[in-house]
Amino acid sequence: MTKMKNNEIIKKNDEIKFTITTLTSQGSGLGRFKDMAVFVEGAAPGDELLVHIIKVKKNYAVGKIKKIVKKAKCRIESDCEIDTRCGGCAYRHISYEEELNIKKQTVTDALQRIGGLGIEVKEILSIKEPKNYRNKAQIPVGMSEDGNIQIGFYSKRTHRITDSDRCLLQKEDFHTVIPLIRRYIAENPVTIYDEKTGKGLLRHIYLRQAHKTGEMMVCLVINGDSIPRKERLIELLLSSGKNIRSIVLNINKKDTNVILGDECITIWGSDFIEDELCGLKFRISPLSFYQVNPEGTELLYGKAKEYAGLTGNEVILDLYCGAGTIGLTMADKAKSLIGVEIIPQAIENAKENAKLNNIENARFICDDAKGAAKTLYDEGIRPDVVVLDPPRKGCSREVLETVSSMSPETVVYVSCDPATLARDLAVFNELGYETKEATAVDMFPRTTHVETVVLLSQRRPDTHIDIKLDLSEIDITAAETKATYQEIKDYVLDKFGLKVSTLYISQVKAKCGIIERENYNKGKEGHRVPKCPKEKEDAIMDALRHFRMVQ
Ligand code: SAH
Numbered sequence: 001m002t003k004m005k006n007n008e009i010i011k012k013n014d015e016i017k018f019t020i021t022t023l024t025s026q027g028s029g030l031g032r033f034k035d036m037a038v039f040v041e042g043a044a045p046g047d048e049l050l051v052h053i054i055k056v057k058k059n060y061a062v063g064k065i066k067k068i069v070k071k072a073k074c075r076i077e078s079d080c081e082i083d084t085r086c087g088g089c090a091y092r093h094i095s096y097e098e099e100l101n102i103k104k105q106t107v108t109d110a111l112q113r114i115g116g117l118g119i120e121v122k123e124i125l126s127i128k129e130p131k132n133y134r135n136k137a138q139i140p141v142g143m144s145e146d147g148n149i150q151i152g153f154y155s156k157r158t159h160r161i162t163d164s165d166r167c168l169l170q171k172e173d174f175h176t177v178i179p180l181i182r183r184y185i186a187e188n189p190v191t192i193y194d195e196k197t198g199k200g201l202l203r204h205i206y207l208r209q210a211h212k213t214g215e216m217m218v219c220l221v222i223n224g225d226s227i228p229r230k231e232r233l234i235e236l237l238l239s240s241g242k243n244i245r246s247i248v249l250n251i252n253k254k255d256t257n258v259i260l261g262d263e264c265i266t267i268w269g270s271d272f273i274e275d276e277l278c279g280l281k282f283r284i285s286p287l288s289f290y291q292v293n294p295e296g297t298e299l300l301y302g303k304a305k306e307y308a309g310l311t312g313n314e315v316i317l318d319l320y321c322g323a324g325t326i327g328l329t330m331a332d333k334a335k336s337l338i339g340v341e342i343i344p345q346a347i348e349n350a351k352e353n354a355k356l357n358n359i360e361n362a363r364f365i366c367d368d369a370k371g372a373a374k375t376l377y378d379e380g381i382r383p384d385v386v387v388l389d390p391p392r393k394g395c396s397r398e399v400l401e402t403v404s405s406m407s408p409e410t411v412v413y414v415s416c417d418p419a420t421l422a423r424d425l426a427v428f429n430e431l432g433y434e435t436k437e438a439t440a441v442d443m444f445p446r447t448t449h450v451e452t453v454v455l456l457s458q459r460r461p462d463t464h465i466d467i468k469l470d471l472s473e474i475d476i477t478a479a480e481t482k483a484t485y486q487e488i489k490d491y492v493l494d495k496f497g498l499k500v501s502t503l504y505i506s507q508v509k510a511k512c513g514i515i516e517r518e519n520y521n522k523g524k525e526g527h528r529v530p531k532c533p534k535e536k537e538d539a540i541m542d543a544l545r546h547f548r549m550v551q
Contacts, residue, residue, distance in 0.1 A: 009034050010053055010061045020047045025106045027090025027448040038063055044094050046072030074098035082164050087156035089446040100124050100442060103450040107418045107440045115422030121438045127295040130445030134170045136292045138259050139205040143192050151182060159195060169446060171209045173242045177218060180236045181205055188228045198255050210275030211294035217273045219248040219286050221259060234268045246270050248286050260287060278329040280357045288346040289322040296443040300451055301329045303439050307412045307455035308385045310334050317383035319369045320390045324350030328359055337362040340372040373402040382499040385410045394420030397427060404431035405530035407501030411456040421452055432459045432503045460485060460502055483547035491546060496539040504532035508540040512550045
């Protein structure tokens with residue numbers, strides 16, 4: 001019997017009736033029609049739909065809703081006028097409760113399918129009201145084909161701008177500022193940047209507002225060095241009655257999709273705004289990363305601190321530290337903090353932020369995470385806790401290997417991309433770090449994005465290695481005096497001033513035939529794990545002799 005081809009099951013322009021069973025991590029509804037996957041934008045799980053097929057591929061089809069035959073229980077009326085045109089939100093037609101369930105499941109699925117981890121996300125933390133949470137807006141400015149200025153939001157998967165002053169995700173005060181900038185543009189010879197030709201001045205409006213203080217930064221991103229009649233812009237903005245503290249030009253002359261250029265010129269007020277998070281003050285420059293949802297950030301940082309399990313004696317390494325925020329909120333419970341970040345302005349902010357909060361046990365390094373981690377390793381820095389909060393692409397294998405060779409007891413991994421997180425956790429697993437717990441935090445309500453914080457612990461071989469023992473071969477003397485890994489670590493630290501990892505001890509034990517060899521030298525697929533350096537091997541051997549585990 002020949003199998004039916006997909007384009008025999010469904011053809012373009014067909015109208016089919018079926019039920020949506022789930023949502024993808026990209027926010028599309030997914031259901032099956034005669035065993036074929038059909039994706040439908042704007043659908044809710046449980047919807048019974050009449051769908052018009054617009055595309056048929058080898059393994060799936062894509063359709064548009066023609067009619068909702070029966071509404072899903074979780075379906076609600078979207079409260080946004082531009083929801084169907086704007087690419088920002090994905091879940092406005094679904095109850096927030098259901099959105100949280102979907103996101104928790106999305107992260108669990110990624111950890112299990114991509115990471116191969118047998119773990120479920122413990123919970124998803126959420127803010128009280130899933131609206132007006134965004135403290136940052138990057139609003140594109142362009143021209144429509146009929147020559148009108150467009151200021152608003154990109155439509156789904158395009159650079160076409162949906163003109164609008166209002167976004168329900170953003171801080172209310174932004175909606176007062178945008179019309180003032182429109183007025184400034186209308187009154188003055190301000191040209192608009194054209195992505196195709198690279199000509200024109202104004203590219204983006206970039207706004208930030210501090211949650212606790214209400215201070216605002218207004219920034220125009222321009223393809224040039226100045227704007228016409230800047231005094232008029234300043235005058236208009238100051239007439240808003242809002243707490244504007246900083247007006248800035250960002251210079252971006254490059255032919256790129258990256259919104260901000262490297263140079264900023266403050267044309268009025270201060271170079272930064274100040275906010276408060278977790279009881280600390282933070283100074284934020286235009287180029288510094290700062291989490292966009294302050295209430296969510298407090299939940300996230302609170303969980304990260306809990307996972308760090310601090311007692312006051314720990315050295316913390318905060319890699320990808322931005323303006324130092326996560327690490328600084330942990331510093332009061334740690335011995336010392338080292339932050340690493342690649343953007344110079346963010347590191348300046350981090351240093352100022354430490355001073356502003358009288359935190360004296362912190363230092364910050366401006367460098368690439370990979371290079372800095374290696375340098376710190378070579379300097380003999382062995383943190384007890386490493387916090388990782390990389391951009392969406394996650395960490396390179398080299399960063400993960402260097403972190404594990406530093407042998408921290410605990411790694412706290414904060415991620416805004418469940419897929420790269422899961423990939424990196426799988427590598428950590430090979431390197432001897434076990435994922436203990438994961439919590440999702442809904443930092444970006446109504447969009448498809450979700451944040452996750454994960455606790456990893458250095459695996460103690462004692463607790464998971466099966467050793468086949470032949471009773472007749474047991475050396476009673478050695479067994480009686482067998483030291484724990486912790487005792488060996490303490491002994492080596494005391495006598496040689498060296499910190500050694502459980503992994504290194506295992507490698508040396510394996511070398512002496514005390515435990516089986518294979519597990520400690522190779523990860524899955526033959527990847528090498530860090531090898532115990534000679535100096536440490538000698539120290540561990542000394543300890544094994546001391547505890548009479550070897551002759
Ligand atoms: N932990 C911070 C920032 C997290 S965002 C917070 O919670 O606010 C990720 C940060 O990594 C950004 O500040 C970005 O500038 C920085 N970054 C990106 N690539 C990097 C690299 N290769 N090395 C170091 N930092 C990097």
